[in-house]
Amino acid sequence: MGIDPGTQTMGYGILKIIDNKPQMEAMGVLQLNKFENHYIRLARIYERTITLIEQYLPDELAIEAPFYGKNVQSMLKLGRAQGVAMAAAISRDIPISEYAPLKIKMSITGNGRAAKEQVAYMLQKILKIPDENMLHQLDASDGLAAALCHFYQSGIESTGTKYKNWKDFANKNPNKISK
Secondary structure: OEEEOOOOEEEEEEEEEEOOEEEEEEEEEEEOOOOOOHHHHHHHHHHHHHHHHHHHOOOOEEEEOOOOOOOHHHHHHHHHHHHHHHHHHHHOOOOEEEEOHHHHHHHHHOOOOOOHHHHHHHHHHHOOOOHHHOOOOHHHHHHHHHHHHHHHHHOOOOOOOOOOOHHHHHHHOHHHOOO
């Protein structure tokens, strides 16, 4: 399970791994901007994360780490949102891995500075997601990207091979790539 934490919108993605091949199980967003109270937003993040855990029973949680910005208050709020999602996973004994946005983008697109649209496009191609199943909210694809990044980072194939990113996976598995 991957989460892109946020105080306005939380994105999430669930991967199912079959025969060491990732498939999208679900992705979506939790809209939080309708709640004015920051603490209510945090409660909703916790509740939704617990609901997703109970529904999909993920083995692990990959979460996007907050990036460093100039606005300290925004960073504090984002850190709280991340912490609440992590607390939900901890309460269910789910291991957590954090990834910097740059690492996630590099893992999916090969470019750490890729736009959110590029990440969504690559996810659609890599996971063979039909157009009608792609959400226009890029926070959802960011959550899914965190999950796929984690699969690449910790996904040791049955051969024992560890992959650095999608390009490394493609180079080592040309028979699994369709053009």
